[in-house]
Amino acid sequence: MRGLLIVWLILVAMGSALIGSAVRPGDRILEGIFATISVIVPLFQIILLFVIVPMLVQEEPLVGTTAFWFTRPLRRSAILGAKALFVAMLVLLPLLTEVAVFLAHGVTLHDVGLAIPEIVLGQIVFIATLALLAALTPSFGRFAIAGAILLVGSILITLGIYWIRIALHPESMMNETAEFTLQKSRSLAEDLLVAIGGGALIVHQYLTRKTTRSAVGAGIVTACAIAILGFWPWDFFRAAPLPDLGAKPEFAGVTISVGYTFANEISSIRGVGEPQESINGNIDALNLPEGYVIKQDVVHPRLALPDGRPVPTQDPPRAFGNSYDLSAS
Numbered sequence: 001m002r003g004l005l006i007v008w009l010i011l012v013a014m015g016s017a018l019i020g021s022a023v024r025p026g027d028r029i030l031e032g033i034f035a036t037i038s039v040i041v042p043l044f045q046i047i048l049l050f051v052i053v054p055m056l057v058q059e060e061p062l063v064g065t066t067a068f069w070f071t072r073p074l075r076r077s078a079i080l081g082a083k084a085l086f087v088a089m090l091v092l093l094p095l096l097t098e099v100a101v102f103l104a105h106g107v108t109l110h111d112v113g114l115a116i117p118e119i120v121l122g123q124i125v126f127i128a129t130l131a132l133l134a135a136l137t138p139s140f141g142r143f144a145i146a147g148a149i150l151l152v153g154s155i156l157i158t159l160g161i162y163w164i165r166i167a168l169h170p171e172s173m174m175n176e177t178a179e180f181t182l183q184k185s186r187s188l189a190e191d192l193l194v195a196i197g198g199g200a201l202i203v204h205q206y207l208t209r210k211t212t213r214s215a216v217g218a219g220i221v222t223a224c225a226i227a228i229l230g231f232w233p234w235d236f237f238r239a240a241p242l243p244d245l246g247a248k249p250e251f252a253g254v255t256i257s258v259g260y261t262f263a264n265e266i267s268s269i270r271g272v273g274e275p276q277e278s279i280n281g282n283i284d285a286l287n288l289p290e291g292y293v294i295k296q297d298v299v300h301p302r303l304a305l306p307d308g309r310p311v312p313t314q315d316p317p318r319a320f321g322n323s324y325d326l327s328a329s
Contacts, residue, residue, distance in 0.1 A: 016097035057134035128198040181237035197221040
């Protein structure tokens with residue numbers, strides 16, 4: 001595997017060199033070449049890991065009884081430890097290069113420390129997924145076939161869940177799409193499940209070689225991961241609400257008003273139900289004391305007709321930036 005490792009290390013170094021690099025502005029040929037290389041190099045890194053990780057695991061196959069390593073004999077824990085050291089190299093070398101690039105470009109140690117767990121977790125999840133599939137298959141050909149089947153199956157299941165939820169609760173699905181921090185929380189929960197559950201199953205397969213039991217566990221982890229992406233309700237990254245400082249004299253004259261507005265008719269997602277009106281406008285803060293700013297977080301609309309009768313409204317979903325729709329039936 002030395003040749004593959006050398007090529008992989010070259011690609012890792014090239015990928016790190018591309019971070020923060022640029023070409024002469026206005027040179028479209030160089031810009032096109034640079035953009036192509038920036039896409040190809042990380043892609044080749046991933047492709048090589050698709051080859052290196054299965055070869056690493058299947059050099060001493062864990063499925064079947066014809067593997068030569070049974071006759072040496074080698075302790076299963078010793079083989080597991082050797083493979084773990086190899087995987088640690090696959091994780092740590094890209095991490096070290098990225099950290100070096102961050103520091104060279106002036107990123108603070110605090111921010112580098114915050115980035116390290118995300119980089120490590122992403123790499124571990126990817127390698128653990130490949131290693132678990134390789135541990136449950138006897139050869140690279142079987143690994144490729146099983147991987148293709150699982151990839152297509154997981155995509156179809158995910159799409160099926162999405163379509164069912166769209167059919168049953170389309171408006172709630174659209175609200176969730178706008179919840180960026182909730183999507184990040186779901187991704188984190190899924191990554192932790194795959195890293196911990198997949199790692200435990202790999203250890204179980206190495207120490208027991210109970211393939212059927214490991215395969216059932218892998219199916220459970222996969223089902224739970226798909227469910228988390230669609231239904232996980234807890235948001236780890238939602239910004240904390242601003243503290244209630246109470247009424248203070250300097251804020252007594254502050255008023256909030258709606259500036260320029262415009263409205264347009266919208267229809268429901270599935271084309272059924274009552275018509276709705278989307279009302280957009282600017283929210284202005286007047287008489288704000290010097291040195292203070294207002295951070296717009298969420299808008300709770302209250303609309304009324306000229307005769308004072310209230311109009312049913314929907315709270316708008318959190319959106320990117322500071323844009324909100326006040327939908328009224």
